Amino acid sequence: DAGITQSPRHKVTETGTPVTLRCHQTENHRYMYWYRQDPGHGLRLIHYSYGVKDTDKGEVSDGYSVSRSKTEDFLLTLESATSSQTSVYFCAIRGQQGKELNTEAFFGQGTRLTVV
Amino acid sequence: AQTVTQSQPEMSVQEAETVTLSCTYDTSESDYYLFWYKQPPSRQMILVIRQEAYKQQNATENRFSVNFQKAAKSFSLKISDSQLGDAAMYFCASLGGSEKLVFGKGTKLTVNP
Numbered sequence: 001d002a003g004i005t006q007s008p009r010h011k012v013t014e015t016g017t018p019v020t021l022r023c024h025q026t027e028n029h030r031y032m033y034w035y036r037q038d039p040g041h042g043l044r045l046i047h048y049s050y051g052v053k054d055t056d057k058g059e060v061s062d063g064y065s066v067s068r069s070k071t072e073d074f075l076l077t078l079e080s081a082t083s084s085q086t087s088v089y090f091c092a093i094r095g096q097q098g099k100e101l102n103t104e105a106f107f108g109q110g111t112r113l114t115v116v
Numbered sequence: 117a118q119t120v121t122q123s124q125p126e127m128s129v130q131e132a133e134t135v136t137l138s139c140t141y142d143t144s145e146s147d148y149y150l151f152w153y154k155q156p157p158s159r160q161m162i163l164v165i166r167q168e169a170y171k172q173q174n175a176t177e178n179r180f181s182v183n184f185q186k187a188a189k190s191f192s193l194k195i196s197d198s199q200l201g202d203a204a205m206y207f208c209a210s211l212g213g214s215e216k217l218v219f220g221k222g223t224k225l226t227v228n229p
Contacts, residue, residue, distance in 0.1 A: 042221035107161035
């Protein structure tokens with residue numbers, strides 16, 4: 001267990017409402033990632049963070065924003081949810097300080113989001 | 117741009133046989149890492165094998181090995197002596213100096229008894 005928790009695990013929301021997903025880690029990993037997984041599309045990178053307050057866009061960032069105000073938490077916000085954002089969202093962490101081989105990513109259990 | 121392409125949406129193999137999953141990638145970086153991850157029905161992502169681009173020797177982990185062709189930007193995964201527990205989605209991924217971790221679309225592997 002790499003000490004990564006996603007919340008909530010399941011959520012149903014209405015179109016047009018804002019939604020925030022949380023990724024929490026207890027392992028002091030520097031890098032954090034948000035992905036969405038959809039059939040036929042694999043894992044697509046939404047945003048990632050390389051430190052506190054340091055974030056960058058992935059390939060499918062439109063309609064999403066992120067924040068990382070402390071090492072442990074990486075928040076993903078859907079500013080105005082749409083049905084096309086119905087998906088399973090995964091958080092990943094990487095780069096534990098002091099580890100030589102810090103390339104391995106550890107994943108949360110996923111959040112199933114349904115936008116109706 | 118950093119991209120990963122898996123051209124086989126689905127593959128099947130008989131138990132105890134060998135199967136090879138294909139992956140090609142594109143990157144402008146000189147130093148990078150390549151990975152294969154496994155996702156069983158539980159949805160948990162598990163690292164199978166890792167390859168550092170500057171190492172010419174192909175990585176191996178027990179029954180799993182890769183064929184890394186740097187010039188061709190190809191990174192295939194070979195699973196020997198396939199077992200029922202190998203059935204899963206397999207994702208190829210690349211990590212570059214930008215720290216961006218990019219995945220392919222995945223290959224669903226079925227193992228037939």
